[in-house]
Amino acid sequence: MLLVGLTGGIATGKSTVSGMLRDAGLPIVDADVVAREVVEPGTTTLEKIKLAFGPSVIDNGVLNRRRLGDIVFSNRQELARLNDIMQPAISRAMADKINFWRMQQVPILILDVPLLFERNYEKDGKIDKIIVVTTDEATQLERLKLRNQLSDSQARNRIRSQLPLKDKVAQADYVIDNNQDQKSLTQQVAALIENLKEIAANDNTN
Structure with a gap:
């Protein structure tokens, strides 16, 4: 492949x-789609984000991306903190999807x-x-x-x-x-x- x-x-x-x-x-394996999937309501990753950045970035159980973006894109330390939470979850999910397509022999x-x-x-x-x-x-x-x-x-x-x-x-x-x-x-x-x-x-x- x-x-x-x-x-x-x-x-x-x-x-x-x-x-x-x-x-x-x-x-296509789309990392942006995967990034949304790993922070869906009820996920461990979303809970970690809530603990790290406060409940204000969550609206009715859903991540408020704009509010979180305002925090992290103006502060490199906060962006690094978000990446430390997100990237391991994204990498695991990406690997699973790659393996799926490999098994399909595309x-x-x-x-x-x-x-x-x-x-x-x-x-x-x-x-x-x-x-x-x-x-x-x-x-x-x-x-x-x-x-x-x-x-x-x-x-x-x-x-x-x-x-x-x-x-x-x-x-x-x-x-x-x-x-x-x-x-x-x-x-x-x-x-x-x-x-x-x-x-x-x-x-x-x-």
């Missing part, structure tokens, strides 16, 4: 690319992980190829402000909480430039899929 990491910066269009790969029939599996480099997924030796979706800084900032209804400083704090895009691009096997129009993006993704299928067809590690 060819294990392919998909990442990018916040608001660069990674989720759009992930959707296009899914539409092409490639199975030729290609996409790991959609926003913080792929920040969480050192690329260093465990299991990811075969890495895709990075990128855009210019000004476009990224404006997209994030509009999408999440954030002020300029709030958006910049979220961007600064991640590894700089140029550092991610430097470690990529494939770079998808999402600065252009939809036609360009579609063409880039189509070429990527063909390349991955060719590699998977010649991969004898299944």
Whole structure:
């Protein structure tokens, strides 16, 4: 099974690319979905967050992500504390999902992980190829402000909480430039899929 990491910066269009790969029939393990699953009402992880950050981040048993984000994205220590709670739970759940797809003997599996480099997924030796979706800084900032209804400083704090895009691009096997129009993006993704299928067809590690 060819294990392919998909990442990018916040608001660069990674989720759009992930959707296009899914539409092409490639199975996806989405770390954002997993991150929501591990903090569903009644989970141990949600209780740990409540103990660490106080009951104000919980509304009727449900995590208030915006309130928690306001706390952690303006304070690196608080962000590190949240990651110490979240990451072990996410990693366990991700491993379970990867094993499921491996048992299905799919030729290609996409790991959609926003913080792929920040969480050192690329260093465990299991990811075969890495895709990075990128855009210019000004476009990224404006997209994030509009999408999440954030002020300029709030958006910049979220961007600064991640590894700089140029550092991610430097470690990529494939770079998808999402600065252009939809036609360009579609063409880039189509070429990527063909390349991955060719590699998977010649991969004898299944």
